[in-house]
Amino acid sequence: MATLYTQQGRNVRRTWLLMAVFLVIVAAIGWFISYYYQSPIILVVAVIFALGMNFASYWYSDKISLSLARAVPADREANLELYRIIENLAITAGLPMPKVYIIPDPAPNAFATGRDKEHASVAVTSGLLGMMDKNELQGVLAHELSHIGNRDILLSTVVVVLVGFIAIMAHIFTRSMWFGGGRRRGNDKGGEAGAIIMIVGVVFVILSPIIAQLIQLAISRRRESLADTDGALLTRYPEGLASALEKIQAYGQPMQTANNATAHLYISNPFGAGAVKGLARLFMTHPPTEERIKALRDMEV
DSSP states (O other): OOBHHHHHHHHHHHHHHHHHHHHHHHHHHHHHHHHHHSOSHHHHHHHHHHHHHHHHHHHHHHHHHHHHTTOEEOOTTTTHHHHHHHHHHHHHHTOOOOEEEEEOOSSOOEEEEOSSGGGOEEEEEHHHHHHOOHHHHHHHHHHHHHHHHTTHHHHHHHHHHHHHHHHHHHHHHHHHHHTTOOOOOSOOOSHHHHHHHHHHHHHHHHHHHHHHHHHHHHHHHHHHHHHHHHHHHHHTOHHHHHHHHHHHHHHOOOOTTOOTTTGGGBSSOTTOOOOOOGGGGGGOSSOOHHHHHHHHHTOBO
């Protein structure tokens, strides 16, 4: 039976393993396209563009996310218990007090955003506040503060940069081939080995955006599992979060403000908490709720 600490360590190792695989894919694509065109200029332009685009999204991601969710600043007097729970958890976790927002939506859900712990915000739906008891609300908020403490926003930004880089390079490469501009300059040396490299490389680059998206979703699922573990460690009461997830799953209805761009931020899929079966699970932003509940209840405090 796993303890909180062993589960946390396992999730961290799996996440960084996935990140390492991601970096290998980026390096492989970069090498092949440089080999194919015999010129680094396209790589330089694409990297600069991707970094610039994602640098801007990183700095303004919290404002964009809160705006898409139609979140409004929470009134402290009207939501005193919410503020007190977050304050106590932040002190326990050694974090600054984040800004608090309310999303006027009957579906129970919550997310954390911000580029670092000094510029963090936590948003909860009105449905979550109306449905959860104190222990369950503590479990959800501890999960969100764990995202802040684990710097998940930074990790997510790095992943977005990598996904953007891969998508841009694949798009440029396939368009150049489609319009007849993809012929490699210079003599075609290497014989059969060179031909194999070409075929494998072209197929890999064309499929790379799909591979990158699958890895991004896998990392998102691992970060959710880690935040579950860290949240339970913060409250010392895994049952609170487990019970909250059961209620969220039982509600099952999508949020009124559900958006694909921010779906990975929420504690549960904003399009509905029902588990997806078969191959469709590869495209989930969150682990199946049943698995998360079981993992929490299998933990030893």
